[in-house]
Amino acid sequence: MESSRGTTRRHLSTSPFQRRVPDPIKTFEVGDRVSHDKEGVGRITVVEGTEAVVVDLGEGRLLRVLAPFHKLHTL
Template identity: 75%
Template sequence: MESSRATTRRHLPTSPFKPREPDPIKVFEVGDRVSHDKEGLGRISSVDGEVAVVVDFGGGRLMRVAAPFYKLDTL
C-alpha cells in the first residue's frame, strides 16, 4: 500500500494558505559572471539551452552545471 503523501497535494480554493509557486528558471548567457556555492567565481563559456551551462573557473577548470541551477548565482 502506497502512502498518500507520496503524491502532490492539490490546492483547495477555500484554503487560507497560498498555493506553492515553482521557483523561476534561471537564464544565463555566454560571458555572464557567476558565483558557484562550492567552486567560487567563474564565467559562463557555453549554454545548452535551459538544460545546462559550462562554467570556466579559471586555470583550465571547466564544469558543466545542469538545471536547475540552485548553486549558481549571477553577479
C-alpha cells in the same frame, strides 16, 4: 479501472497549506559572471539551452552545471 478522482485537486483559498509556486527558471548568457556555492567565481563559456551551462573557473578548470541552477548565481 479508473481512479475515483476524475479531475485534479483544486486549491482551497482557506487552506492552511501554501500552494507551491515553481521557482522561475534561471537563464544565462555566454560571458555572464557567476558564483557557484561550492566551486567559486567563474564565467559562462557555453550555454546548452535550458539544460546546462559550462562555467570557466580559471586555471583550466571547467564545470558543467545542470538545470535547475540552484547553486549558480549571477554577479
